Amino acid sequence: MNLSYFFTNIQRIFERRYKKGAVLYGRYEIIQELGMGSYGITYLANDLHTNKQVVIKQMRKRKRKTREDSFRREAAILRQLNHSQIPALYDTFTVRHTPHLVMEYMEGDTVESLIFAKGKVFTEEEAFQLLKQVLTIVEYIHAKGIVHRDLRIPNILLRDEDVCIIDFGLARFLSEQDPHIETYILEKKLRRQIDVKSDIYALGHFLLFLLYSSYEPTTKEERSWEEELEISNFARTILRRMLQITESYDEIASLKEDIDCMLKRKERNKHVIVS
Numbered sequence: 001m002n003l004s005y006f007f008t009n010i011q012r013i014f015e016r017r018y019k020k021g022a023v024l025y026g027r028y029e030i031i032q033e034l035g036m037g038s039y040g041i042t043y044l045a046n047d048l049h050t051n052k053q054v055v056i057k058q059m060r061k062r063k064r065k066t067r068e069d070s071f072r073r074e075a076a077i078l079r080q081l082n083h084s085q086i087p088a089l090y091d092t093f094t095v096r097h098t099p100h101l102v103m104e105y106m107e108g109d110t111v112e113s114l115i116f117a118k119g120k121v122f123t124e125e126e127a128f129q130l131l132k133q134v135l136t137i138v139e140y141i142h143a144k145g146i147v148h149r150d151l152r153i154p155n156i157l158l159r160d161e162d163v164c165i166i167d168f169g170l171a172r173f174l175s176e177q178d179p180h181i182e183t184y185i186l187e188k189k190l191r192r193q194i195d196v197k198s199d200i201y202a203l204g205h206f207l208l209f210l211l212y213s214s215y216e217p218t219t220k221e222e223r224s225w226e227e228e229l230e231i232s233n234f235a236r237t238i239l240r241r242m243l244q245i246t247e248s249y250d251e252i253a254s255l256k257e258d259i260d261c262m263l264k265r266k267e268r269n270k271h272v273i274v275s
């Protein structure tokens with residue numbers, strides 16, 4: 001027996017992870033495990049009442065108190081959000097003292113798997129077009145008084161032409177405070193502050209991943225993104241503000257305005273070149 005198989009099985013027993021075919025709460029039949037995050041184990045399941053596929057998140061056992069609070073908060077946040085590009089919360093239940101969330105299954109590819117498994121390449125224009133779609137959803141989330149705090153490539157997925165945002169496990173109401181914020185290192189602080197700027201900062205890194213998808217290294221020497229990426233000056237200026245290298249955007253609306261302006265300029269330049 002190899003070591004990783006051994007540890008997986010120990011964890012399965014300790015966490016009481018469900019196997020394919022298990023029926024939870026007399027209603028949800030497990031199809032497969034999708035992954036184990038820091039707070040929960042996520043499954044794809046079939047809702048036997050509606051015959052629809054759903055996602056079930058089972059709270060992990062360790063650090064019970066923190067995780068229970070986090071599950072309650074995630075449920076409260078999802079309940080506030082009513083948007084076709086955000087998973088709807090369908091149900092919550094507790095079995096054997098373990099809370100579970102049942103939510104909408106957002107079928108599609110995460111941006112992470114598109115880039116790293118499927119080799120998708122984004123041009124500068126495509127990257128900003130995609131970012132604009134994400135921003136429309138994030139603007140809605142902020143308008144509901146919520147900040148996501150985990151806008152990374154595995155949590156943004158593409159379903160046909162639509163973008164979806166998943167995993168609200170770290171989301172917070174903007175009215176809350178994080179008592180540990182001062183103990184975080186700078187990078188974590190910038191991502192986790194309960195402020196809309198954290199989402200803008202995280203989306204700066206999201207944008208870097210999109211732009212790097214078309215990057216071909218010409219030297220082994222590691223350089224900064226500003227040296228490596230060949231992007232327009234306008235794109236660079238926007239990115240610098242998103243990453244808080246220069247004065248940060250205070251809200252999504254002004255970032256969207258800049259992106260619109262940049263995309264319009266690109267469109268005009270295309271016509272100038274053609275005519």
Ligand SMILES: Nc1ncnc2c1ncn2[C@@H]1O[C@H](COP(=O)(O)OP(=O)(O)OP(=O)(O)O)[C@@H](O)[C@H]1O
Pocket residue numbers: 034035036037038039040041042055057087103104105106107110154166167169
């Ligand atoms: N509503 C959903 N629809 C479709 N897939 C989902 C949904 N929620 C989660 N997933 C998928 O389930 C897997 C596990 O997700 P989960 O959020 O539990 O953990 P994680 O992202 O691996 O870790 P962490 O939460 O610690 O970042 C991921 O591959 C994610 O894409």
